[in-house]
Amino acid sequence: MLIKDLEFVKFIGRSKVQAQVKALAQQINVDYQSKSPVFLPILNGSFMFAADLMKLIEIPNKISFVKVSSYSGTASTGQLKSLIGLELSLFNQDVIIVEDIVDTGLTLQKIVNELKELGTRSVEVMALLRKQPAREKGIEVKYVGFEIDHEFVLGYGLDYDGQGRNFADIYRMKEPNSEKAEL
Ligand code: IMP
Numbered sequence: 001m002l003i004k005d006l007e008f009v010k011f012i013g014r015s016k017v018q019a020q021v022k023a024l025a026q027q028i029n030v031d032y033q034s035k036s037p038v039f040l041p042i043l044n045g046s047f048m049f050a051a052d053l054m055k056l057i058e059i060p061n062k063i064s065f066v067k068v069s070s071y072s073g074t075a076s077t078g079q080l081k082s083l084i085g086l087e088l089s090l091f092n093q094d095v096i097i098v099e100d101i102v103d104t105g106l107t108l109q110k111i112v113n114e115l116k117e118l119g120t121r122s123v124e125v126m127a128l129l130r131k132q133p134a135r136e137k138g139i140e141v142k143y144v145g146f147e148i149d150h151e152f153v154l155g156y157g158l159d160y161d162g163q164g165r166n167f168a169d170i171y172r173m174k175e176p177n178s179e180k181a182e183l
Pocket residue numbers: 045099100101102103104105106107108151152153154158159160
């Protein structure tokens with residue numbers, strides 16, 4: 001499949017994705033059974049994952065979609081990121097960040113630090129996909145759908161230059177001479 005200038009091949013089919021989303025939801029239903037967590041899906045990438053996940057959550061909860069904005073700090077600090085769109089007080093709340101993918105983990109680390117400063121009771125992270133760099137750096141993600149290599153993926157919310165978020169399956173960029181199979 002060609003998206004703009006890149007060739008993508010099927011990587012994780014929709015039934016595997018859905019099975020994993022169900023398993024993640026069940027873990028949350030157990031781990032948070034006496035709690036009432038606040039889910040914070042990070043837009044845009046996690047919209048589809050969050051929608052499927054939330055249909056399977058059986059404990060009381062709240063959900064607030066947020067965005068991470070990049071803005072220029074002072075010349076010396078360069079690019080900083082900050083959470084925007086938060087409409088709930090997170091003081092004393094059990095927060096679950098819902099991410100599409102964790103790559104270097106830099107975005108996530110900033111979000112977690114920001115949330116802790118708001119007086120949250122607990123902050124855990126759920127990511128549908130985690131790439132190798134985050135694993136190597138030991139970025140803490142309690143709930144992971146799929147561990148993948150350092151490869152570019154698209155579909156199920158994830159985009160390439162704005163395109164491809166709508167696909168129900170997950171694709172990966174085809175590298176020349178790659179013989180890698182579907183997950
Ligand atoms: P990090 O700060 O390097 O962990 O980047 C995380 C963000 O980059 C994700 O939330 C995605 O929006 C985006 N991203 C990282 N890898 C991919 C990918 O393979 N496909 C599409 N988006 C990606």
